[in-house]
Amino acid sequence: MVAQVLWLDFETFSExxxxxxxxxxxxxxxxxxxxxxxWAIDDGPExxxxxxxxxxxxxxxxxxxxxxxxxxxxxxAPFELGIFNQVLKIPQDxxxxxxxAVMARALCFAGSLDTILGAIGLENKSADGKGLIxxxxxxxxxxxKNPYTRRNIFTDQDLWADFCRYCKVDITVMRNLWAWCDQYxxxxxxxxRLWRLDYTINQRGLPIDLPLVDAALAAM
Numbered sequence: 001m002v003a004q005v006l007w008l009d010f011e012t013f014s015e016x017x018x019x020x021x022x023x024x025x026x027x028x029x030x031x032x033x034x035x036x037x038x039w040a041i042d043d044g045p046e047x048x049x050x051x052x053x054x055x056x057x058x059x060x061x062x063x064x065x066x067x068x069x070x071x072x073x074x075x076x077a078p079f080e081l082g083i084f085n086q087v088l089k090i091p092q093d094x095x096x097x098x099x100x101a102v103m104a105r106a107l108c109f110a111g112s113l114d115t116i117l118g119a120i121g122l123e124n125k126s127a128d129g130k131g132l133i134x135x136x137x138x139x140x141x142x143x144x145k146n147p148y149t150r151r152n153i154f155t156d157q158d159l160w161a162d163f164c165r166y167c168k169v170d171i172t173v174m175r176n177l178w179a180w181c182d183q184y185x186x187x188x189x190x191x192x193r194l195w196r197l198d199y200t201i202n203q204r205g206l207p208i209d210l211p212l213v214d215a216a217l218a219a220m
Contacts, residue, residue, distance in 0.1 A: 006064040008074045009038040009170045010083050011163065013137050013150070024203075027082030034087055035136065037061075038167040040175070046168035052153055068096060075100040075113050075174050078199060094196045098187075100178050102195055106186035113173065122176055129166045136163055 016029035026032060037049040039061055049058055057065075064070045065084075072092065074080040077099035084092045101113075109116045117124040135151050136159075142149055153160040187195075 004064065004067075004070045005042055006061075006070050006072045007038075007040045007171050007175060008072060008080050009167060009174065010080055011035045011038075011133070011137065011167050012083060012087075015139055017138075023076075023079045023082050027079070027086040032083075032087055034083060036164060036167050038171045040171050043175075046171045048164055048168055050164065065090060065092070068093070070096065072097045073100060073174070073178065075170075075177070077101075078202075081199075094199050097196070098192060099195065100174050100181075102192075103178060103181040103187055106191070107181055107184060113170070113177070117173060117177060120177075120180060122173070122180060124173060128162070129170065132159065132163045132166055135159060 012032060012034055014026055014029055014032035016026045016032060018026045021029075034051045036051060038046060039049065040046050041060065041064060047058065047061075049055060049061060065072070072080075074097075077097050081092050081094065081097065084090045101116075104110075104116045109119050111119075114124055114130075135156065140146065140149055140151055146155075148155050151159075
């Protein structure tokens with residue numbers, strides 16, 4: 001019996017800069033919050049959980065998240081794992097996860113989802129997403145035209161609707177990327193185990209004697 005697959009993609013807001021601080025610090029930052037989650041099961045329709053409307057988690061999504069037999073997939077999955085575990089407090093087990101970015105990198109395609117789609121010639125229906133992320137996912141500098149430090153559904157209703165569509169379309173393009181990579185069978189089950197081990201090691205980290213570090217810096 002083939003396992004079910006749950007496809008996932010978060011859109012978030014935070015005062016923490018993801019690029020400079022990294023996903024782990026970003027997910028632990030108190031200002032980080034979930035705006036929405038695009039999701040789908042197997043080849044089913046793309047769906048949206050909009051948390052800005054204080055919606056309860058959809059029943060089908062909840063069942064899939066807590067079902068250990070369901071494979072969870074995302075692009076750069078450690079980010080989604082961090083959001084589930086640190087922000088939503090919905091515990092997730094790395095042993096149930098796979099990463100579309102790993103599939104692409106196993107075929108020597110690096111970079112963002114947009115970059116990889118362009119490199120392999122797949123249509124990117126979410127190309128306007130970067131602009132929307134800059135509007136809704138980070139604090140804003142107020143201007144005369146837009147005096148808000150944060151923009152959302154109340155300040156930009158039409159753009160917010162575009163943002164919701166973008167989140168769902170990301171599920172579509174991620175599934176397309178997976179299908180394209182999967183025809184070459186780039187990642188074995190042994191390699192997935194190594195990827196999960198790498199994630200576990202990174203999450204565990206290494207003990208550091210911070211007073212010793214501070215003393216060494218002071219002595220320099």
